[in-house]
Amino acid sequence: MRVEDLDIGDIVYAATVITDDGSIPGGIEGEVLAEAGTRGVITMIGHIEEQPERSVFLVRFEDRELNLGNPIGCWAEDLIVEPRLVN
Structure with missing residues (x-):
């Protein structure tokens, strides 16, 4: 199965370390948001106006205590x- 075939509520994993690229309001650019292999759940799927052919997945990744974090665009x-x- 491909990531592009997934839907809201499906489980995914971070392929690599995901860091804040400076686009998260109030975030710190370069901060690690999810380590490679971290499990998460898709909460929304959308597109950005500049690249409507590409899907953006909002994912809430688990922390070490298995609590879901804030949604991250991936x-x-x-x-x-x-x-x-x-x-």
Whole structure:
């Protein structure tokens, strides 16, 4: 299954470390928002006006206590469907 085929409520994982690119109001640019492999849930799917062909996924990632954090806008390439196994 591809990330693009997912829907609201589906589980995803951060493909890489996701950091604040400066677009989060009140956030700190460069702050780590989700470590690679962190589990999250899709809460909304949309598009931005400048690139209507690309989907933006709002994802709430779990913290260490398994609480869901604030929604983070992610591109499909920021997410994976299956967790990566750690050797």
